Amino acid sequence: MDSVQALKSLNLPSERLVLCLVGGGQDGARLAEIFALAELPPGMSGIILTGPFMPRKVQQQLQKYAAKRSNLRVLKYLAEPTLLLNQAERVIAMGGYNTTCELLSFQKRSLIIPRIKPRREQLIRAERLQALGLIDMLHPHDLKPEALTDWLMQEVEPPQARSCIDLDGLSCIPQFVNEILMSADHSSHQAS
Secondary structure (H helix, E strand, C coil), rough: CCCHHHHCCCCCCCCCEEEEECCCCCCCCHHHHHHHHHHCCEEEEEEEEEECCCHHHHHHHHHHHCCCCCEEEEECCCCHHHHHHHHHEEEEEEHHHHHHHHHHHHHCCCECCCCCCCCCHHHHHHHHHHHHHCCCCCCHHHHHHHHHHHHHHHCCCCCCHCCCCCCHHHHHHHHHHEEEEEEEHHHHHHHC
16 A cells, blocks of 8 residues: 555544654653643644554553544554655654654654753754754653643744755755865876
8 A cells, every 4th residue: 555545544634733753662652651641722633653663562551542532543653654744733753863854844843852861962953953943842851741732732833944954955966976076086187
């Protein structure tokens, strides 16, 4: 089944959508559980994408939470999550590099809860992007259902990441390769 058909088969609500992304899921259990307990604004539905490595017990607990709420769904795997990301109005996610780049390229209103151990890479990236006004950040120590609810209730325009960050790197590669080759050719002529 292709990705578009798989997305249609989910029968997603036509209302506003907030997506909770936890990467592979191995260390995103706390974020997913807190998200499942947060209050969503009227007319908004939530989807937790658990990832393939989330512990089975946590997935079962999340399914129990979702069974009690008409506005919450839990999905384990989606071959092309960018289709779901494109449909989402807002995203709450951990701060992995790939996820953060996707959120910026889709210009989604995002709340990042960065990992702070064993390295501070996600925290540093999230702090810098928040300073640029491109994402909102919540320190993991402050992660509570009320904090997510408060963020979801705020009405703010999505960021305009493309005005601050060049996200067209792929189109620049031929130019960079040409410059490297020209420089190497110029250096070899000077050496002879």
